[in-house]
Amino acid sequence: MLFNGVALYTAERSFGALRETAGWVRDSQRAENLVEHVYRLTVDAETGQRGYLLTGDSTFLEPYSRARDQIGDKLKQLRELTADNPAQVSQLATISALLATRFEQMERTIALKREQRDGAIRDFLLSREGNVTMDSLRLALGGMAAEALRQHERRLQAFTDNLETVRLGFLVELGINVFLVVLGVAFLAQELNRRRREIRDAQQAGAHLAMAVQERTAELTELSHYLQRLQEDDKSKIAREIHDDLGGTLAAAKINLQLLADKIAPEHAQQPRIARIMAGIDEAVRMKRRIIESLRPTVLDSLGIGPALKWQCAQFSSRWGTPCRVELDDENLRLSPDYSTTFYRIAQEALTNISKYAKAKNVVVSLRQHGDDWVLRIADDGVGIDTATPHNPSAHGVVSMRERARALHGVFSIEGKAGRGTVIEVSVRIDPRAAD
Ligand SMILES: Nc1ncnc2c1ncn2[C@@H]1O[C@H](COP(=O)(O)OP(=O)(O)OP(=O)(O)O)[C@@H](O)[C@H]1O
Ligand SMILES: [Mg+2]
Numbered sequence: 001m002l003f004n005g006v007a008l009y010t011a012e013r014s015f016g017a018l019r020e021t022a023g024w025v026r027d028s029q030r031a032e033n034l035v036e037h038v039y040r041l042t043v044d045a046e047t048g049q050r051g052y053l054l055t056g057d058s059t060f061l062e063p064y065s066r067a068r069d070q071i072g073d074k075l076k077q078l079r080e081l082t083a084d085n086p087a088q089v090s091q092l093a094t095i096s097a098l099l100a101t102r103f104e105q106m107e108r109t110i111a112l113k114r115e116q117r118d119g120a121i122r123d124f125l126l127s128r129e130g131n132v133t134m135d136s137l138r139l140a141l142g143g144m145a146a147e148a149l150r151q152h153e154r155r156l157q158a159f160t161d162n163l164e165t166v167r168l169g170f171l172v173e174l175g176i177n178v179f180l181v182v183l184g185v186a187f188l189a190q191e192l193n194r195r196r197r198e199i200r201d202a203q204q205a206g207a208h209l210a211m212a213v214q215e216r217t218a219e220l221t222e223l224s225h226y227l228q229r230l231q232e233d234d235k236s237k238i239a240r241e242i243h244d245d246l247g248g249t250l251a252a253a254k255i256n257l258q259l260l261a262d263k264i265a266p267e268h269a270q271q272p273r274i275a276r277i278m279a280g281i282d283e284a285v286r287m288k289r290r291i292i293e294s295l296r297p298t299v300l301d302s303l304g305i306g307p308a309l310k311w312q313c314a315q316f317s318s319r320w321g322t323p324c325r326v327e328l329d330d331e332n333l334r335l336s337p338d339y340s341t342t343f344y345r346i347a348q349e350a351l352t353n354i355s356k357y358a359k360a361k362n363v364v365v366s367l368r369q370h371g372d373d374w375v376l377r378i379a380d381d382g383v384g385i386d387t388a389t390p391h392n393p394s395a396h397g398v399v400s401m402r403e404r405a406r407a408l409h410g411v412f413s414i415e416g417k418a419g420r421g422t423v424i425e426v427s428v429r430i431d432p433r434a435a436d
Contacts, residue, residue, distance in 0.1 A: 014166040021159040028152035031081045031088070035145045038074050038095070041067040042102065042137065049106045053113050053121060061110065068103060075099070085151060091144040098137040105130050225407035228400075232296070232341055239295040246288055254281045297344070305340040306331045309347055309365055316351045316363070324351070327366035333374075339430060342404045343367065343376045349397045350378040350424050358382025358422060372429050379423045385416030401426070 045067035051060030075096055082088035109130075112120045124130070261274045292298070300308035306328045313324035335343075347365055354360050360382035367376050391399075398414060401424070405412035410428035 010169050010172075014162060014169050018159070018162045018166055021155060021162050024155040025152065025159050027081050028148055028155050031078060032145060032148040032152060034074055034078045034081070035141055035148055038071060038078070038099075039138070039141045041071050041074065042099065042134075045071075045103070045106060046134065049110060053109060056113060056116075064106065064110075071099060071103075082148075085147070088144060088147055088151075091140060091147060095137065095140045095144060098133060098140055102130070102133045102137055105133060221403065221406050224403045228345075228404060228407065229338075232337075235295040239292045242288055242295075243292055247285075250281055250285050250288065254278065254285075257281065300340055300344055301337075304332065304334045305343050305367065306333055308340070308344050309367065312344070312347055312351065313363070313365055316355065320355050322354075322360055322363060324363040324365065327364065327368070329368045333367070335374075335430065339374075339408065339428065342408055342410075342428070343374075343426070346376060346401045346404055346424070346426055347378055349401055353397055354378075354380045354382065354422075357385075360421065370427070373427045374430050376426045376428075377423065379421060381421040384418045384420055385414060385422045386418070387414065387416060 044063040048060050048062060048064035048067070052058060052064070075092070078092055079089075082092060105124075109121055109124055112118075112124070257274060257278055261271065261278070264270060264274075297308055297311065299311045306326075309328070310326045313326050316322070317324045334340075351363070351365075354363055358380045360380035363378070363380045365376075365378050367374060369375075401414075402412045405426045405428065408428050410426055413425045414422065416422040
């Protein structure tokens with residue numbers, strides 16, 4: 001920047017000097033021309049005067065009068081142009097004086113001619129006074145022309161020197177600019193490389209992060225699958241134990257009580273009490289069945305996912321009074337426990353949510369085949385889930401449905417429209433070998 005400023009300043013100064021010297025050169029040229037012009041005017045005046053003296057015809061005086069009129073103006077111009085050169089100033093003073101003398105001489109002879117005093121004219125010519133003045137004038141004009149020429153050459157030299165300075169300045173400026181451009185390009189290239197490196201590093205870091213996230217998600221999915229399986233196994237174990245131990249105990253208690261009732265008379269005072277205990281045992285058996293069914297529905301293991309969904313829907317309808325329809329592509333579909341449990345638990349959570357939030361009038365549960373995929377769909381016509389509201393961290397139903405689907409590499413979706421219900425869909429590709 002500083003270099004450029006200095007170079008520009010120098011160039012501007014040199015240009016100014018160049019313009020000035022060009023003006024001087026022009027002035028010297030004009031001075032040379034003016035000296036020449038003054039000489040020609042004087043010669044023209046002499047020729048006219050001579051013609052008049054010889055013929056007496058006044059038309060010959062026309063170039064003389066023109067020269068006399070113009071010469072003053074030319075001298076004035078010459079004075080202005082040479083005012084700064086003392087040698088020319090003094091030369092011009094001599095020339096002016098000689099010109100005045102010469103014109104005065106010519107004027108005198110012309111007047112003599114007008115008066116027809118040819119003798120006096122002859123005397124004057126013979127005196128060679130005019131020739132002497134004219135020779136001196138020619139000499140003075142020649143001197144001035146020579147001085148003008150010398151000055152012209154001096155100024156031309158100065159002009160050439162200035163031109164050289166400007167050229168040099170221009171070259172320096174050009175050099176600086178080329179250097180700056182090269183420097184700029186090098187800097188830009190370096191910057192570009194740095195950015196490229198940064199982007200590449202960021203991309204690599206992003207790719208690593210994405211991979212880490214993917215690996216961690218897969219691990220978590222695997223873990224959640226494992227935990228769900230554990231949970232299902234635990235539930236099955238508890239259900240079996242309740243069935244075997246509690247069931248056996250209750251059955252034994254009922255048989256013993258029946259034996260006791262048979263042993264005492266029907267009208268015995270303890271019979272109503274025995275009947276109440278019997279009713280209590282029956283209630284305990286029903287409760288045991290309900291607990292077992294909720295832990296691990298026997299219908300799922302014995303009849304398969306279709307009937308299990310139907311049983312679940314029937315339970316929902318009878319409990320909440322909301323009609324629940326089941327649509328199945330295959331009534332007798334048998335799936336391996338992983339798949340049937342996943343569908344069953346997702347339907348269970350969806351129906352629980354409908355009972356809690358939907359205020360639905362109708363519910364439809366369907367299990368349909370789309371190519372190799374089986375799609376479980378639970379649709380209600382209730383208030384509709386608002387998927388835009390942030391996830392409540394203490395709510396696990398939807399998250400666990402999604403996790404169950406993911407554990408089987410399935411696709412889960414939940415969509416709701418305000419006032420038009422909620423639809424949950426789980427699509428799972430079922431390997432034919434996974435079917436029971
Ligand atoms: N069928 C539905 N209709 C309307 N809103 C629903 C429906 N299902 C779920 N929601 C909304 O989605 C939210 C999340 O459901 P989610 O099952 O994850 O949690 P939760 O039922 O509140 O708790 P949790 O299931 O852990 O006991 C619910 O709080 C409810 O506002
Ligand atoms: Mg829930």
